[in-house]
Structures are given as structure tokens and as C-alpha cells.
Amino acid sequence: MRGFGGDYWDPATGLCAMTGEPHVKAAEFMKSLVPFNPPDYLGLMWDIQSGYMERGETALSAYWSVRTVRLTNPEEAKLPSLGKAGFSGGPTADGKPQPTYTGSLSFAINAKVSDQEKEAAWAFIKWGTSEKIMRRLADEGWGISQFRKSILSDPALQEKYPYYKVLLDTQANARRRIFHPFYADVEENFGVELSKYMAGETAAAQEALNNACTAVNSRLSMFPVEQRLRWINDAPVTVLQK
Numbered sequence: 001m002r003g004f005g006g007d008y009w010d011p012a013t014g015l016c017a018m019t020g021e022p023h024v025k026a027a028e029f030m031k032s033l034v035p036f037n038p039p040d041y042l043g044l045m046w047d048i049q050s051g052y053m054e055r056g057e058t059a060l061s062a063y064w065s066v067r068t069v070r071l072t073n074p075e076e077a078k079l080p081s082l083g084k085a086g087f088s089g090g091p092t093a094d095g096k097p098q099p100t101y102t103g104s105l106s107f108a109i110n111a112k113v114s115d116q117e118k119e120a121a122w123a124f125i126k127w128g129t130s131e132k133i134m135r136r137l138a139d140e141g142w143g144i145s146q147f148r149k150s151i152l153s154d155p156a157l158q159e160k161y162p163y164y165k166v167l168l169d170t171q172a173n174a175r176r177r178i179f180h181p182f183y184a185d186v187e188e189n190f191g192v193e194l195s196k197y198m199a200g201e202t203a204a205a206q207e208a209l210n211n212a213c214t215a216v217n218s219r220l221s222m223f224p225v226e227q228r229l230r231w232i233n234d235a236p237v238t239v240l241q242k
Helices: 021-032 046-054 065-072 115-128 131-139 155-160 163-173 183-199 205-220 225-232
Strands: 100-102 174-176
Touching: 021 183, 021 205, 046 065, 065 163, 100 163, 131 155, 155 163, 163 174, 183 205
Parallel strands: 100 174
Antiparallel strands: none
16 A cells, blocks of 8 residues: 555545555555465465465565564575575555655653653663664664664674665655554454455455445544544654664
């Protein structure tokens, strides 16, 4: 969906907006890949899906960075040519650049706790995101938690974990995926409706997307527009430059 230029939410209403042309094209392209999928493609969970790639039984797979380290570990990946797996950012339609969505996991301090607890939490955050700890995690392949450009651009680490360069490059045009309170509804309804479309139970992509979006909006519509817009208009954060 992102590769075709689509997005989750309508910026004017805060409602689900995944029924447009980019979304239809993405769903249709997804279905065109069915003949190239493993026979159990409708029931693949994360571990099973990535296992096909790690055993060298499929040519291409989408990976979260936290999972990519398995492809460089001979104890987990049994690729015919171990270490030769190539990495790149997600493809886009017609080669047009699209912002990369990052699934950001963050530290936060509860405003209602005591001053002592706030100070302790802040001390932990500074320790957990320090150069020493971030480099230790990076050396173990934890690209998902890595935000320091100086570490991702380290030539020795890029040689050890080639996908670090991809992570660094894609952050130049990145957007933070909002943790929307109704994202679970999106995941469930689109998972069901798109699976029906992939299995041939729903004839058209547009119908599947309309069904899913209607189900999501049936719950969202009970909230005022101002509330829905607060959920999707996430203020940008200051990004560390080193």
C-alpha cells in the first residue's frame, strides 16, 4: 500500500482511507503474486513465512529489521549461499520514491508519577540510548532499536550486517507510523478481508477494501472529528543527528 503511494487515514476526517486507487492497485498486485507463494500462503504466520527464506526455499521476502539478523546467522539460516542474501528497501510502484514507514518503539515518562520516579526513568532512558549500549546492541544485530547514524554508518558493522546500510539510507525519507488506538481494528479487518480476496472468496479488490474500511469506520465514527484528527496528526519529534 505504501509502495503505491497510499496511506492509512483521511487527513480531513481521521477516518480509514484505504479504498483509493493506490490501495486497489496494491491489493491487485498482491494477488498477482499468489502463484509464486508457498502452498500454505493463506496461513503463514511471521515465523513460518520467514522460515521459507531462511531455508532458501523462496527468492524474495519482506522482513522487519529485527528479523533480518537471522539471514546472517548460520545457526538459523540455511541458505544455499549463506551471507549472500541481498538487502534493499521496499520496492515502489514505477520506481517513484515513497516515504518509509518506521514502526517506532519509544521510551516515555508518565507525567503523573513522582519527581523521584521521573528522575529515575530519565536516567534509565539516557543509559538505554547511550552510545555504549546502542553500539553493543548494534554489534549483536539489533538494527530495530538503532537510531544513531554514527553507528549505522560504521563500515565494520555494515560489513557484518549488510542491512544496516539499508536502514541508514531509508531513514533519509522516513515517516513514523502512528500507534493509532484503533490500529488493531485495521489489522484484523484488513487481514480477514484481504485473505478472502486472495482466496477468491471476494471477487474484487475494491470490494474487499470497502468492507474492511467500513468495519473500521463503523467504530471510529462514534468519536468527534477533533478526536480522530488528534490521533492521526502526530507531531514530529526532534531527531538526533549523530
